[in-house]
């Protein structure tokens with residue numbers, strides 16, 4: 381059984397953060413573990429409160445994994461501040477962990493800040509250079525590269541700038557794109573650009589899509605699967621999860637993490 385560690389925030393609503401990651405790991409048949417960075421009081425209407433943990437508390441959770449179980453891949457989500465980013469980066473280096481997927485979570489869909497502004501430089505300085513892939517949405521990619529993204533050419537330029545920061549691969553996600561019909565993601569491995577196309581699903585229930593997508597990439601990388609194939613599976617996983625709607629809560633509801641495996645079972649029958 382391959383093992384995957386998520387280092388992220390807890391979402392009491394169960395649709396994003398640690399909860400989305402662990403559900404995704406389970407569905408993709410890997411053993412999920414967690415180091416919690418912050419506890420959020422959150423539901424489909426927004427984030428009501430954030431309680432960050434100390435960098436030491438995060439580091440100790442990582443030590444617990446590192447000194448016993450080990451991990452085949454890591455996914456980082458909400459890291460909240462520069463001190464936690466430094467602690468996480470230090471531990472990844474100390475244990476020599478590879479297959480590091482960084483979802484540079486900055487702002488929740490309702491507008492709440494999940495990363496302090498001054499932490500962006502720490503993300504660029506400490507974490508991206510030791511990462512396998514970074515998975516920003518369009519506003520996050522704009523923030524990391526200090527440029528506006530309005531076209532495919534802009535996305536390509538932003539992806540190049542991300543690789544220049546030392547990360548091996550970058551995928552710029554299309555959820556925030558202005559295209560009303562498509563939600564395409566662009567992967568760049570430093571040599572080739574690959575577009576993962578999908579139809580945009582008309583729904584407000586997209587809470588946790590980015591968390592789920594990056595967790596799925598980490599799960600696949602832990603199995604020794606190559607980046608392009610891992611991103612393809614993650615894209616299929618999130619498309620199925622958004623499509624098979626749950627209608628939970630009054631606001632931006634969660635996706636259905638069981639939908640991808642259900643669709644595989646149905647195609648087998």
Ligand SMILES: Nc1ncnc2c1ncn2[C@@H]1O[C@H](COP(=O)(O)OP(=O)(O)O)[C@@H](O)[C@H]1O
Nearest residue numbers: 517553554555556563579580581589590593618
């Ligand atoms: N309405 C939608 N229809 C289809 N795919 C979507 C939709 N919204 C987001 N996605 C997909 O979900 C994943 C997460 O994207 P995005 O919403 O941009 O991330 P984030 O949650 O970090 O803001 C990407 O693969 C994106 O293409």
Ligand SMILES: Cc1ncc(COP(=O)(O)O)c(N)n1
Nearest residue numbers: 389396397488588589590591
């Ligand atoms: C604890 C936590 N982590 C991350 C997100 C971002 O969620 P999304 O994937 O919708 O951008 C969130 N709302 N809460």
